[in-house]
Amino acid sequence: MVNECFNGLREGLDAGDLSSEVLTRQSLEIMAQRDADLGALATRLEETSLACARKADRRLRQGERTPVLGLPFLLKDNLALAGASLGHGSRIGPIKPPFTATVVLRLMEAGAVPVAQTRMDEFAMGSSGEHCASGPTRNPWSPDRVPGGSSSGSAAGLAAGYAAFALGSDTGGSARLPAAFCGLSALRPTYGTLSRKGLSAMASSLDQIGLMARSARDLASILSVVAGSDSGDATSTCLPRQDRLRNLHVMDLKGLRVGLPREALGDGLAPEVRRLMETAVALLASEGAVPVEVSLPHSRFAVDTYFLLNTSEVSSNLARFDGVRFGTRVPAADLQDTLARTRDEGFGPEVKRRILLGAFCLSKGFYEAFHLKALQARTLVAQDFQHAFQQVDLILMPASPAPAFPLGSRLEDPRAMHLTDLHTVPQALAGLPALVLPAGLAKGLPVGLQFVGPAFSEVALLEAGHAFQRLTSHHRCAPPLPA
Ligand code: GLN
Numbered sequence: 001m002v003n004e005c006f007n008g009l010r011e012g013l014d015a016g017d018l019s020s021e022v023l024t025r026q027s028l029e030i031m032a033q034r035d036a037d038l039g040a041l042a043t044r045l046e047e048t049s050l051a052c053a054r055k056a057d058r059r060l061r062q063g064e065r066t067p068v069l070g071l072p073f074l075l076k077d078n079l080a081l082a083g084a085s086l087g088h089g090s091r092i093g094p095i096k097p098p099f100t101a102t103v104v105l106r107l108m109e110a111g112a113v114p115v116a117q118t119r120m121d122e123f124a125m126g127s128s129g130e131h132c133a134s135g136p137t138r139n140p141w142s143p144d145r146v147p148g149g150s151s152s153g154s155a156a157g158l159a160a161g162y163a164a165f166a167l168g169s170d171t172g173g174s175a176r177l178p179a180a181f182c183g184l185s186a187l188r189p190t191y192g193t194l195s196r197k198g199l200s201a202m203a204s205s206l207d208q209i210g211l212m213a214r215s216a217r218d219l220a221s222i223l224s225v226v227a228g229s230d231s232g233d234a235t236s237t238c239l240p241r242q243d244r245l246r247n248l249h250v251m252d253l254k255g256l257r258v259g260l261p262r263e264a265l266g267d268g269l270a271p272e273v274r275r276l277m278e279t280a281v282a283l284l285a286s287e288g289a290v291p292v293e294v295s296l297p298h299s300r301f302a303v304d305t306y307f308l309l310n311t312s313e314v315s316s317n318l319a320r321f322d323g324v325r326f327g328t329r330v331p332a333a334d335l336q337d338t339l340a341r342t343r344d345e346g347f348g349p350e351v352k353r354r355i356l357l358g359a360f361c362l363s364k365g366f367y368e369a370f371h372l373k374a375l376q377a378r379t380l381v382a383q384d385f386q387h388a389f390q391q392v393d394l395i396l397m398p399a400s401p402a403p404a405f406p407l408g409s410r411l412e413d414p415r416a417m418h419l420t421d422l423h424t425v426p427q428a429l430a431g432l433p434a435l436v437l438p439a440g441l442a443k444g445l446p447v448g449l450q451f452v453g454p455a456f457s458e459v460a461l462l463e464a465g466h467a468f469q470r471l472t473s474h475h476r477c478a479p480p481l482p483a
Contacts, residue, residue, distance in 0.1 A: 005067075005221060006164045009071060010221075018070075019053075021050065023071070024050060024052075024113050024115060027115045027163055034162075035162075038157070039134075039135055039136060040074075040118055040156040040162065041118055042087050042116070042117045042118055045115055045117065049114060049115045049116075052111075056070035056113060064111075067110070067221035067224055067246060068222060069110060070111055071165065073163050073165050073167065074118050074158060074162060074163045074166040074167070075104060075117055075166070076117070076120050076154050076169055077089060077119065078123070078169055078199060079103070079169070079200075079209070080099060080100055080101040080198035080199075081114060082097060083096075084097075086200065087133075088120070088200060089123065089124075090351070092321050092327040092328065092347055095200075099198060101209075102230045102232055103167065103195060103226045104198065105198075106225055110225045116157070116162065118157055119132050119135075119153035120150050120151060120154075120168075121150035122351050123351055125350045125354055126417070127173070128146035128411075128417065129148065129149040130149070137152040137156045139181060139182060139404050140159045141404070141446060141480075142444060144407055145405065146406075146407055147178050147404065148181035148400075148404060150178075151169060151175050151210065151212070154166035154167060154178070155168070155182040158214075159184055159478070161478070164218075165211070166211075168211075169202070170186075170209070171202050171208070171428060172203075172310065172424060174210065175188055175209075175211070176188055176434060176450065177424055179399075180399035180448025181448070182404075182479075183441075183448075183479065184213065184214060184438065185212070185213055185437050185475055186211060186213075186435070186436045187210065188208055188428070189208060189223065189433050190458065192237045192431075193237070193239050195228075195233040195236040196208070196209070196235070197236075202310075202314060202317060203313035203317070206309070215466075216435065216466045217248050217462075217466050219465075220245040220462045221245070223239075223242075223245050224242060227239045227245075227458075228242070240459070241459045242459075244459050244463075250463065250466055250470055251460070251467040252288075253284055253289045253464070254287065255289075255290065256288070257391065258396050259388050260291055260292065260293055260395075261294055261296045261299070261388070261397050262295050263295065263297065263300060264397040264398060264423055265277065265398075269401055269402075270401060272403065272442030272447065273400075273401065273442070276439040276447045277397075279440065284468070287471065294392055296384040297384060298377065298383075298384050301377045301380070302422075302429055303419060305381060305425075305429060306425040308370050308373075309371070311355075312370075314354045314355060314358050315358030315362065316358070321346065321347075322339050322342060322343065323338060323346075324339070327346050328342070330345050350414070353414065381429045382431070385427075385452070385454075389454045394452065394453050394460070395452040395453075397450050399423060399424065399448035400423055401419075401422055403442055403447055404446075405420075427452050433452070433453050433456070434451070434453075435451045435461045436449070438477070439472075440474050446477075451464055451465055
């Protein structure tokens with residue numbers, strides 16, 4: 001049981017006890033039964049998935065083996081799949097990419113089966129999954145709560161058993177936060193580890209594809225297939241010791257120096273999150289790990305820094321949705337009016353807010369005070385981590401200040417919504433890898449903790465996560481089935 005990959009699906013497929021077609025049909029059936037209530041899906045890929053599954057079965061019968069061969073997966077609606085439309089959770093109109101995102105392509109070449117595109121906060125802006133033109137996604141653990149965003153549908157669908165793993169994007173926490181809220185494991189790799197080719201740009205200096213699965217070990221299997229440089233993304237690069245991902249070691253925790261950031265464990269942390277963090281620390285210490293208090297003094301500026309940089313980059317990246325290059329045109333009397341009406345009718349309130357704020361931050365006379373200052377603050381946030389990693393091997397911190405909040409409770413208060421990202425934006429600003437793991441339930445809701453490591457320490461992070469999951473069973477808990 002403990003050693004199973006993808007809940008035993010990997011072993012079942014390799015032994016010939018299961019077929020990819022049967023698994024894919026099960027996926028399609030669960031989605032058909034549950035998604036009217038959950039609202040996790042944008043588009044089902046029924047025909048594509050069955051064709052891919054049959055092909056995977058042929059490869060399996062011929063004795064071929066890859067870590068993901070035959071496994072169904074979900075992809076966020078901002079990752080290109082040739083022939084399918086990308087909606088980005090927006091009303092502005094879909095785009096039809098002529099190519100497939102490199103990460104998706106690598107998975108499909110290794111035989112993984114895309115079963116559906118998932119709902120998301122519009123253009124990945126949000127922390128709750130509520131900023132989606134086709135309606136909010138619910139949390140499978142508690143239907144009155146948000147699943148977290150912006151990769152809301154990927155997390156909710158995966159937790160509800162739609163697939164074996166899922167892809168999201170993580171600009172400031174969009175894969176990690178929903179994973180934490182839905183009881184899943186997720187990895188935001190070091191900036192550059194995964195190609196961004198085919199991921200619709202939101203804030204390019206922060207965007208990374210995020211991986212979601214049920215365990216650190218499954219994440220390692222997926223990462224072994226998708227990591228590595230790509231001529232289609234000049235910022236992509238290779239991961240050291242990538243070969244160790246396929247047979248992930250259980251890290252010996254003895255002597256591992258685990259940094260606990262004072263600022264992340266201060267006031268403002270929900271008592272149940274604190275309690276589960278303390279339980280995790282005690283468990284690691286009982287295995288010989290050494291907890292060390294560290295300080296990330298500039299992390300208190302991280303949310304503001306993130307939103308200044310994010311909005312600036314958003315205002316530039318989304319300029320192309322104008323009804324001429326992308327987006328459905330709303331015709332008007334002249335060009336200026338056409339552009340304005342297309343964007344006014346197409347974009348939702350959060351996207352408009354960011355474009356306006358970002359254009360302001362970049363404008364003459366304000367650039368120095370806002371954008372440039374934020375770039376300087378970003379360096380300070382990154383330097384805090386560098387100092388901490390002189391004293392410790394890894395940092396352990398909460399994934400969010402509290403578990404999933406009720407639907408609707410933060411929609412009218414953008415500041416409260418943005419503060420949900422308190423513990424996921426610092427690593428994004430610093431470009432560092434972070435691994436979210438389930439740490440237990442509080443009043444029936446999952447709580448996530450987060451291991452953070454130096455740049456390109458994915459292998460060590462996942463080995464530490466694997467060791468933690470050998471000692472715990474939180475990652476094996478699934479949400480209750482609906483009545
Ligand atoms: N919640 C953050 C935001 O709204 C992060 C989004 C993301 O990572 N895509 O910007």
